[in-house]
Amino acid sequence: MVEDRYSKGLKNLEKIHPEASKALMENLKDIAPDLGRYVVEFPYGRDGLDLKSREIATVAALTALGDTKPELKDHIKGALNVGCKRQEIIEIIIQMAVYAGFPRAINGINAAKEVFEELDKK
Amino acid sequence: MVEDRYSKGLKNLEKIHPEASKALMENLKDIAPDLGRYVVEFPYGRDGLDLKSREIATVAALTALGDTKPELKDHIKGALNVGCKRQEIIEIIIQMAVYAGFPRAINGINAAKEVFEELDKK
Amino acid sequence: MVEDRYSKGLKNLEKIHPEASKALMENLKDIAPDLGRYVVEFPYGRDGLDLKSREIATVAALTALGDTKPELKDHIKGALNVGCKRQEIIEIIIQMAVYAGFPRAINGINAAKEVFEELDKK
Amino acid sequence: MVEDRYSKGLKNLEKIHPEASKALMENLKDIAPDLGRYVVEFPYGRDGLDLKSREIATVAALTALGDTKPELKDHIKGALNVGCKRQEIIEIIIQMAVYAGFPRAINGINAAKEVFEELDKK
Amino acid sequence: MVEDRYSKGLKNLEKIHPEASKALMENLKDIAPDLGRYVVEFPYGRDGLDLKSREIATVAALTALGDTKPELKDHIKGALNVGCKRQEIIEIIIQMAVYAGFPRAINGINAAKEVFEELDKK
Amino acid sequence: MVEDRYSKGLKNLEKIHPEASKALMENLKDIAPDLGRYVVEFPYGRDGLDLKSREIATVAALTALGDTKPELKDHIKGALNVGCKRQEIIEIIIQMAVYAGFPRAINGINAAKEVFEELDKK
Numbered sequence: 001m002v003e004d005r006y007s008k009g010l011k012n013l014e015k016i017h018p019e020a021s022k023a024l025m026e027n028l029k030d031i032a033p034d035l036g037r038y039v040v041e042f043p044y045g046r047d048g049l050d051l052k053s054r055e056i057a058t059v060a061a062l063t064a065l066g067d068t069k070p071e072l073k074d075h076i077k078g079a080l081n082v083g084c085k086r087q088e089i090i091e092i093i094i095q096m097a098v099y100a101g102f103p104r105a106i107n108g109i110n111a112a113k114e115v116f117e118e119l120d121k122k
Numbered sequence: 123m124v125e126d127r128y129s130k131g132l133k134n135l136e137k138i139h140p141e142a143s144k145a146l147m148e149n150l151k152d153i154a155p156d157l158g159r160y161v162v163e164f165p166y167g168r169d170g171l172d173l174k175s176r177e178i179a180t181v182a183a184l185t186a187l188g189d190t191k192p193e194l195k196d197h198i199k200g201a202l203n204v205g206c207k208r209q210e211i212i213e214i215i216i217q218m219a220v221y222a223g224f225p226r227a228i229n230g231i232n233a234a235k236e237v238f239e240e241l242d243k244k
Numbered sequence: 245m246v247e248d249r250y251s252k253g254l255k256n257l258e259k260i261h262p263e264a265s266k267a268l269m270e271n272l273k274d275i276a277p278d279l280g281r282y283v284v285e286f287p288y289g290r291d292g293l294d295l296k297s298r299e300i301a302t303v304a305a306l307t308a309l310g311d312t313k314p315e316l317k318d319h320i321k322g323a324l325n326v327g328c329k330r331q332e333i334i335e336i337i338i339q340m341a342v343y344a345g346f347p348r349a350i351n352g353i354n355a356a357k358e359v360f361e362e363l364d365k366k
Numbered sequence: 367m368v369e370d371r372y373s374k375g376l377k378n379l380e381k382i383h384p385e386a387s388k389a390l391m392e393n394l395k396d397i398a399p400d401l402g403r404y405v406v407e408f409p410y411g412r413d414g415l416d417l418k419s420r421e422i423a424t425v426a427a428l429t430a431l432g433d434t435k436p437e438l439k440d441h442i443k444g445a446l447n448v449g450c451k452r453q454e455i456i457e458i459i460i461q462m463a464v465y466a467g468f469p470r471a472i473n474g475i476n477a478a479k480e481v482f483e484e485l486d487k488k
Numbered sequence: 489m490v491e492d493r494y495s496k497g498l499k500n501l502e503k504i505h506p507e508a509s510k511a512l513m514e515n516l517k518d519i520a521p522d523l524g525r526y527v528v529e530f531p532y533g534r535d536g537l538d539l540k541s542r543e544i545a546t547v548a549a550l551t552a553l554g555d556t557k558p559e560l561k562d563h564i565k566g567a568l569n570v571g572c573k574r575q576e577i578i579e580i581i582i583q584m585a586v587y588a589g590f591p592r593a594i595n596g597i598n599a600a601k602e603v604f605e606e607l608d609k610k
Numbered sequence: 611m612v613e614d615r616y617s618k619g620l621k622n623l624e625k626i627h628p629e630a631s632k633a634l635m636e637n638l639k640d641i642a643p644d645l646g647r648y649v650v651e652f653p654y655g656r657d658g659l660d661l662k663s664r665e666i667a668t669v670a671a672l673t674a675l676g677d678t679k680p681e682l683k684d685h686i687k688g689a690l691n692v693g694c695k696r697q698e699i700i701e702i703i704i705q706m707a708v709y710a711g712f713p714r715a716i717n718g719i720n721a722a723k724e725v726f727e728e729l730d731k732k
Contacts, residue, residue, distance in 0.1 A: 527708070530707075530708060531705055531708040534701060534704070534705075536697045536698065536700070536701040537697075537698050537701035537702065537705070541663070541666050541698065541702070542701075542702075542705055544663050544666050544667055544670075545666055545667065545669070545670035545702045545705050545706070546670070546705065546709060547667070548666075548667035548668070548670040548671045548674075549670045549671055549673070549674040549706055549709045549710060550709060551671070552670075552671040552674050552675055553674055553709070553710065559709075575658045575659075576658065576659050576663065578658070579656060579658040579659035579664075580659065580663070580664075580667045582656070583653055583656075583659070583664055583667050583668065584667070584671055585652070585653075586649070586652060586653040587668060587671045587672060587675070587681075588671060588675065
């Protein structure tokens with residue numbers, strides 16, 4: 001059953017953000033390989049909420065926390081990959097101005113602009 | 123146009139959580155009445171993201187911030203009022219264990235359980 | 245020189261909030277008496293900024309941090325004691341909605357209302 | 367009345383930090399133009415607290431939050447523009463060591479030093 | 489191997505805080521039973537750091553976060569159960585004044601005093 | 611007695627991280643020299659907890675706070691200097707995934723990897 005969770009998590013991460021998850025595993029490989037297993041299995045191997053809603057929740061939380069820009073950028077890409085429109089992502093981030101203050105929202109918008117520009121270059 | 127935003131915000135708040143927004147306005151009436159106008163107009167008078175997604179983002183952020191339990195409980199009710207299922211709310215909160223730690227997720231689950239029990243009593 | 249700082253700090257605390265500082269010292273007496281000395285000496289024994297501005301900065305920061313309500317209430321009283329008006333305190337707290345989100349500002353306003361009511365009862 | 371708030375806010379921002387507010391509006395123009403209106407109107411279009419005290423509160427809160435260095439630097443400049451002395455700004459930031467820890471205070475001091483050096487170069 | 493982690497985690501939790509872990513599992517049983525498995529397996533089923541050091545790290549972090557008092561109290565008890573002395577716990581919490589501010593350290597000391605009084609009553 | 615605390619603090623800082631403490635004093639010299647005295651005296655001039663445990667607590671807290679990377683890197687070096695093994699530091703940081711979320715733990719691991727690489731180059 002744990003294996004099922006893991007393989008389901010991997011499949012979901014493949015949909016959300018294949019590059020970022022490969023880079024994360026590579027990064028953790030030598031130093032804490034089991035941390036990778038938990039990141040795969042715990043948040044992405046679950047039922048009960050669709051992937052788009054999970055990414056909305058994650059983009060909101062990372063904007064509100066404010067100090068985790070690399071992860072925020074990965075999840076902005078992830079949200080786009082599972083069906084969020086750019087304007088929806090901007091709205092999620094603007095909504096955070098209300099709950100976590102304007103500076104974090106403005107920094108989140110800048111993160112989103114960086115992601116959109118990177119994608120437009122490809 | 124500002125009036126449109128305000129009346130649209132009021133209509134949306136009516137859908138999300140009529141009691142909580144009335145209580146908030148009442149609370150702010152003497153001391154900072156214009157704060158109420160912004161709370162109505164700014165987050166709830168916007169286009170570009172459906173109300174259910176807005177409440178998912180808000181429940182996620184308030185769980186991650188951790189120190190705003192009364193607002194979290196109001197928005198758990200709000201999320202239910204615009205179409206979230208109880209299990210979806212639990213999943214949003216559990217997802218926060220990954221991004222903001224288990225203690226805040228567990229406290230969020232306790233807030234959700236309190237809301238569900240209050241609703242079951244009615 | 246250190247003694248000067250301490251006695252200056254004590255004199256300033258006397259102006260800001262005599263009851264709260266006595267209660268704090270009493271509370272720390274058995275368990276960490278030197279913590280009391282630092283609280284007196286470090287923030288309140290300094291030159292270069294008037295006491296009213298120090299209390300404005302402190303009320304702002306404690307509202308923004310959000311999880312330290314007892315200290316926020318003490319410093320709202322302290323700000324009143326060194327010359328802030330009630331409306332000024334409300335404005336400082338409302339300003340925090342912009343930088344730390346509306347829930348923390350609204351919780352800060354509730355803390356201020358509690359302080360004002362306690363004072364009105366006396 | 368809303369227009370009054372907006373034009374009053376603009377006039378205050380002109381005094382506090384004309385360059386930073388222009389840059390912010392430009393930055394938000396395509397992606398969230400109405401966010402700009404709220405930033406102008408909500409915190410800077412209010413009565414009841416002088417601009418210097420507002421900037422003291424803002425520098426304190428941004429130092430305490432810790433993860434919003436660009437905004438902190440803008441408001442350190444803003445505080446200087448509305449009458450704070452450099453030593454007063456340093457004192458506000460040092461006061462934050464007590465309420466939000468030394469690392470955030472030391473990072474705040476470094477932000478202030480960067481601002482002072484930029485101004486000395488002009 | 490996953491089973492090994494789980495049973496090792498359970499054994500360690502038994503040493504750290506048997507009552508709190510039973511209460512947590514009971515609390516999560518209906519709503520999110522698998523969250524319990526992760527709490528057991530992930531932090532407490534690991535090698536490479538002794539239990540006393542893990543509890544020192546946890547008491548420090550929960551004091552610094554500030555908004556999770558029930559979990560802080562559980563881990564103060566847990567730290568005592570794996571060999572920390574009361575004075576050591578007070579020192580860990582006082583150390584946090586430096587990194588996360590005096591209000592969180594003072595609230596942490598109050599949490600410790602509550603735990604010590606509860607234990608002295610038994 | 612205060613002098614004793616100061617000279618004891620200096621001796622401990624010498625053991626923990628001589629370069630970082632010299633750089634900090636240099637940095638604070640012009641702008642806030644007394645801040646340096648408190649950093650020496652308050653956290654490092656105390657009895658009741660061994661230096662290794664103090665550094666474990668500090669690395670944990672700075673990982674959990676998330677926005678103070680330069681200080682985290684200094685204290686990772688400090689922890690190594692007072693007897694922590696690299697694997698123990700990694701474990702402290704991974705433990706923080708549970709209490710402050712995976713993004714802060716992953717950023718902490720990256721900070722540790724940077725420190726380890728700097729040391730390996732020497």
